[in-house]
């Protein structure tokens with residue numbers, strides 16, 4: 595971890611100093627700062643907060659919102675909420691995984707994309723939907739995937 599990463603964690607810890615039960619928000623904010631929670635980051639948080647590293651590890655592995663691996667430059671979220679699921683979201687997922695040569699939750703070798711399957715993205719009328727970073731793409735068909743990825 596870079597020196598600046600330790601500084602970022604220190605700033606997060608400072609924000610929650612003296613507040614009991616803040617482990618989850620500490621981990622959320624640390625992940626927002628660093629992109630993911632490395633073993634080194636968890637160990638550092640443990641040392642500083644005196645929360646056992648086993649407890650921190652238990653929380654990060656229990657909640658799917660936490661990542662323990664670096665993420666790609668662009669995050670693709672594939673909606674698998676009910677509306678999207680019945681509108682062939684599985685086919686969209688397949689097309690994406692094939693095009694990017696990744697597994698669900700995986701990151702491409704060039705670190706350009708990370709793909710996640712999520713619940714409703716809040717724009718069900720456009721099902722099936724994916725989001726690339728903050729931009730939504732709706733009424734998708736597998737054949738549109740290549741053109742969307744080419745924009746990144």
Ligand code: FES
Nearest residue numbers: 673675678715718
């Ligand atoms: S179910 Fe996909 S956006 Fe709501």
